[in-house]
Amino acid sequence: MKKLILFLSLILLLSSCSVKSVDDYYNEKSSGKLTAVISVNCKTAVKYKNSKRKNADILNSYKVNFNKGDTVFTALKNACKDNKIQFEYTGSGDSLYIEGIDYLYEFDCGEHSGWEYRVNGKFPSVGCNAYKLNNGDKIEWLYTCDLGADIGNRYKGE
8 A cells, every 4th residue: 555655646746747858948048137248269279289179169149148146157057058058067056167068178178278257358266156247247258278378367376
């Protein structure tokens, strides 16, 4: 009897779940009342020795929607979803870290390579999930092969 109740409970639970196909997920555009312009560029990776990358512009000046209180991470997630671009991250909260975008990952172009972001021409000193967006912000995700020195963000160390 207990097994039957457990089985029926499981069936009820599964029938109430909403599962989307990959196409449904990617065809659902992001929403929000505010907008920012976001670009994703990896020209340093294209120039890197032994690189197989041919195109530096992964996303060029895309107008992305977001809501008040959303972060640079939200904008990246929405833009990648809207444009069917693969991306991967680890962590959570303020320590969330972007590992790869469009199958280009940290360390793919050497031990000092990875993704950095710039908002309105400046590199913030906080993680992408801690930086709150304002309407009209310009977000740039840039791939560095040299701890930021090759994209205008020279690492100062401690």
